Amino acid sequence: MGIIEKIKEIEAEMARTQKNKATEYHLGQLKAKIAKLRTQLLEPPKGSSGAGEGFEVTKFGHGRVALIGFPSVGKSTLLTLLTGTHSEAASYEFTTLTCIPGIINYNDTKIQLLDLPGIIEGASEGKGRGRQVIAVSKSSDIVLMVLDASKSEGHRQILTKELEAVGLRLNKRPPQIYFKKKKTGGISFNSTVALTHVDEKLCYQILHEYKIHNAEVLFREDATVDDLIDVIEGNRKYMKCIYVYNKIDVIGIDDVDKLARQPNSVVISCNLKLNLDRLLARMWEEMGLVRVYTKPQGQQPDFTDPVVLSTDRGGCTVEDFCNHIHRSLIKDVKYVLVWGTSARHYPQHCGLAHVLHDEDVVQIVKKKEREDGGRGRFKSHSTAPARISDREKKAPLKTYLSPPLPPPLASLSLSLSLSFMAKSSASVLVIYVAVALFLLFLLASYSPKNPNLPRQHHRRLKLRSNFSSVSSSPPSPSSSSSAAAAAASLEHSPIPFDPVIASLERRFEDREWEREHYASLHGDGDKPGKESLTEWEDFMKAEEYINDEDRFNITDRIALLFPKIDVAPADGFVSSDELTEWNLQQAARESMHRTEREMDLYDKDRDGFVSFQEYEPPSWVRGSDDNSSVGWWRQEHFNAADMDGNGLLNKTEFNDFLHPADSKNPKLIQWLCKEELRERDKDRDGKLNFLEFLNGLYDSVRDLNEVHDHSDAMTVVHGKKIFEQLDLDGDGFLSEAEIEPVLGKLHPSEHYYAKEQANYVISLADEDKDGRLSLKEMTEHPYAFYSTIFNEEEDDFYHDEFR
Ligand SMILES: Nc1nc2c(ncn2[C@@H]2O[C@H](COP(=O)(O)OP(=O)(O)OP(=O)(O)O)[C@@H](O)[C@H]2O)c(=O)[nH]1
Numbered sequence: 001m002g003i004i005e006k007i008k009e010i011e012a013e014m015a016r017t018q019k020n021k022a023t024e025y026h027l028g029q030l031k032a033k034i035a036k037l038r039t040q041l042l043e044p045p046k047g048s049s050g051a052g053e054g055f056e057v058t059k060f061g062h063g064r065v066a067l068i069g070f071p072s073v074g075k076s077t078l079l080t081l082l083t084g085t086h087s088e089a090a091s092y093e094f095t096t097l098t099c100i101p102g103i104i105n106y107n108d109t110k111i112q113l114l115d116l117p118g119i120i121e122g123a124s125e126g127k128g129r130g131r132q133v134i135a136v137s138k139s140s141d142i143v144l145m146v147l148d149a150s151k152s153e154g155h156r157q158i159l160t161k162e163l164e165a166v167g168l169r170l171n172k173r174p175p176q177i178y179f180k181k182k183k184t185g186g187i188s189f190n191s192t193v194a195l196t197h198v199d200e201k202l203c204y205q206i207l208h209e210y211k212i213h214n215a216e217v218l219f220r221e222d223a224t225v226d227d228l229i230d231v232i233e234g235n236r237k238y239m240k241c242i243y244v245y246n247k248i249d250v251i252g253i254d255d256v257d258k259l260a261r262q263p264n265s266v267v268i269s270c271n272l273k274l275n276l277d278r279l280l281a282r283m284w285e286e287m288g289l290v291r292v293y294t295k296p297q298g299q300q301p302d303f304t305d306p307v308v309l310s311t312d313r314g315g316c317t318v319e320d321f322c323n324h325i326h327r328s329l330i331k332d333v334k335y336v337l338v339w340g341t342s343a344r345h346y347p348q349h350c351g352l353a354h355v356l357h358d359e360d361v362v363q364i365v366k367k368k369e370r371e372d373g374g375r376g377r378f379k380s381h382s383t384a385p386a387r388i389s390d391r392e393k394k395a396p397l398k399t400y401l402s403p404p405l406p407p408p409l410a411s412l413s414l415s416l417s418l419s420f421m422a423k424s425s426a427s428v429l430v431i432y433v434a435v436a437l438f439l440l441f442l443l444a445s446y447s448p449k450n451p452n453l454p455r456q457h458h459r460r461l462k463l464r465s466n467f468s469s470v471s472s473s474p475p476s477p478s479s480s481s482s483a484a485a486a487a488a489s490l491e492h493s494p495i496p497f498d499p500v501i502a503s504l505e506r507r508f509e510d511r512e513w514e515r516e517h518y519a520s521l522h523g524d525g526d527k528p529g530k531e532s533l534t535e536w537e538d539f540m541k542a543e544e545y546i547n548d549e550d551r552f553n554i555t556d557r558i559a560l561l562f563p564k565i566d567v568a569p570a571d572g573f574v575s576s577d578e579l580t581e582w583n584l585q586q587a588a589r590e591s592m593h594r595t596e597r598e599m600d601l602y603d604k605d606r607d608g609f610v611s612f613q614e615y616e617p618p619s620w621v622r623g624s625d626d627n628s629s630v631g632w633w634r635q636e637h638f639n640a641a642d643m644d645g646n647g648l649l650n651k652t653e654f655n656d657f658l659h660p661a662d663s664k665n666p667k668l669i670q671w672l673c674k675e676e677l678r679e680r681d682k683d684r685d686g687k688l689n690f691l692e693f694l695n696g697l698y699d700s701v702r703d704l705n706e707v708h709d710h711s712d713a714m715t716v717v718h719g720k721k722i723f724e725q726l727d728l729d730g731d732g733f734l735s736e737a738e739i740e741p742v743l744g745k746l747h748p749s750e751h752y753y754a755k756e757q758a759n760y761v762i763s764l765a766d767e768d769k770d771g772r773l774s775l776k777e778m779t780e781h782p783y784a785f786y787s788t789i790f791n792e793e794e795d796d797f798y799h800d801e802f803r
Pocket residue numbers: 069070071072073074075076077078088089090091092093094095096097116117118119246247248249250268269270271272
């Protein structure tokens with residue numbers, strides 16, 4: 001029996017089966033059977049290639065639109081009208097037999113329009129040229145379903161059914177069901193909402209039909225059996241479709257009105273060229289193309305040739321934009337300046353993740369130098385010492401205690417004041433006034449604050465606004481994989497050296513945080529949107545403040561902070577340990593501050609404690625498709641953080657909960673060890689054998705510098721050595737307690753960063769190479785400490801063509 005016959009048979013059985021509670025499992029199973037057969041039907045016969053003769057049209061332009069419909073509805077006529085490309089049109093059916101492409105020039109973009117042969121009922125099973133037509137439709141960005149307005153409304157349903165049968169879903173979004181196949185562990189079935197169509201048993205049956213016995217299923221909406229099957233099949237294509245009713249010239253106005261009011265519909269007449277502009281506008285809207293205009297530095301933007309992005313074709317972020325221009329560009333991009341509706345102020349400094357809007361203007365600011373080598377976040381500093389010393393040679397520091405005057409000016413000013421004290425005669429006074437004016441002029445031109453002089457842009461300090469909504473999220477055990485740990489170390493932002501700078505930065509971070517969580521803190525209301533500009537101004541004002549040497553003199557600041565750092569012992573030198581300790585204090589303050597903010601979110605009854613019930617998974621976990629983030633969410637982690645075991649987390653406990661690797665709570669450390677072990681323990685015997693260690697842990701704990709020969713044999717030999725060192729009781733397995741010594745390598749702690757930063761900064765400023773810093777060395781290299789807020793390219797702010 002052929003596949004089509006089998007489908008027919010099952011369909012007949014479904015038609016015979018009464019629909020009620022008792023039969024719903026059976027019907028669900030039949031649905032899954034049909035879906036599987038339809039998928040088989042779609043697999044191209046062996047030896048054939050893709051769409052078929054005459055149908056393979058090269059993709060061209062910024063988007064692709066397919067015209068599909070029954071024969072003789074006017075598809076070819078429409079293509080000819082919109083693109084100027086002739087496609088044979090005639091009053092008999094099946095005039096068009098292949099795929100004919102044309103180009104629409106619209107809004108500075110080129111859109112490929114494809115005319116296709118008419119399809120008929122049964123197309124999905126291969127009738128006519130149905131299968132080829134459907135294959136081409138699937139390759140397009142949107143579908144225009146052309147319908148004859150004078151024919152029955154049933155045509156639309158038939159076509160929709162045909163397209164559904166081959167896995168095309170029109171004007172629908174993917175079902176909110178998380179589904180992941182696993183190797184072991186059985187089926188875990190969960191839902192975040194009450195389900196009325198599917199229950200656990202039905203889900204098991206459907207999965208059974210697909211011979212899936214280990215999987216995680218999470219329903220995030222009240223989805224149907226068909227939705228579940230769609231998710232399991234995983235090959236559905238969700239497309240936008242506009243229903244185009246042609247030939248409205250032959251029907252009455254009431255009918256036209258009725259059709260025009262249907263969702264996703266446009267009524268047209270090719271013969272009378274009616275409403276074609278509306279059709280184009282609608283098509284444009286649905287395609288969601290984003291035109292981004294590039295602006296070379298110091299020039300006007302190029303408004304003739306936009307870079308065209310779309311969510312369906314690779315995304316609309318700054319990163320996608322850069323990749324569009326050239327793949328190799330991305331590594332040179334420092335940040336971009338954005339003008340347009342996606343920017344909160346003009347221009348906005350944006351990173352690679354910023355999402356661009358249609359008609360934005362973007363200027364790319366490249367890195368000055370390539371920064372290769374190095375490790376983690378210190379990578380970017382690897383060439384810094386040379387650059388900073390270069391700069392110091394070029395211009396003396398703006399912030400030296402009192403900038404020395406040029407010698408002639410200094411002596412003149414001295415003689416001037418002495419002479420005034422001597423109260424000399426009026427004529428002498430006139431001369432002195434003239435000299436004083438001249439002096440003032442000279443002084444004014446000497447002052448670094450004179451706006452007429454070129455800005456000393458190398459010397460500006462810049463505040464960071466490194467807010468990110470995920471920053472305070474608890475680490476998932478899976479982040480212990482070496483790649484994730486490396487990524488985490490890259491993401492760790494520098495620890496502020498100066499508490500004043502840190503508090504300014506925190507204020508801005510708090511504002512951003514509050515905006516992000518406005519709804520949950522104050523109930524659903526209008527977000528405070530207009531504040532962004534004032535906030536930016538505040539930011540600039542704060543930067544003015546720290547760059548005003550009278551008010552914030554970084555040499556004075558260092559002199560003030562020095563005795564606070566030089567404490568163990570207070571010997572006039574700052575050692576690596578002292579600086580590490582200082583950094584650690586600053587980092588702890590930052591971390592505690594963020595924890596306090598997070599507590600505001602979760603401590604709903606405001607009693608100063610977070611209970612397990614209060615701490616529901618945050619939205620980024622609920623919305624995440626990452627399986628691991630659902631997995632770590634469990635009470636065990638919470639209980640481990642609950643040091644006093646009263647079922648509630650106070651501020652310190654909550655902080656430890658968010659940062660287990662930094663905590664001193666032995667229960668949490670134990671929990672972390674357990675999670676790390678569980679993740680690598682493939683045979684689930686509660687301990688790691690050598691193979692599990694080699695595959696899961698070795699790469700993260702070995703010292704890269706130690707091993708030069710990376711052959712398999714050497715890896716095993718060296719791995720064995722480390723394994724034996726860790727295996728304290730020598731039983732050939734690593735227990736939870738035995739992996740504790742390497743926990744620090746899996747989860748770089750704040751101490752690691754604090755030390756790394758201290759050593760780096762000492763390497764910059766330690767002129768006499770004695771491994772410690774004197775006050776003189778520190779005040780002579782202030783930018784080593786303030787480099788994290790150092791801005792090299794201040795000038796970029798002053799391209800104000802768009803203000
Ligand atoms: N009255 C009326 N007739 C139209 C209109 N648009 C197209 N037609 C006629 O409809 C007939 C079919 O047009 P085609 O463009 O060949 O239709 P098609 O959908 O490409 O047909 P196939 O290629 O066979 O699938 C032609 O005789 C056209 O003149 C319209 O707006 N009004």
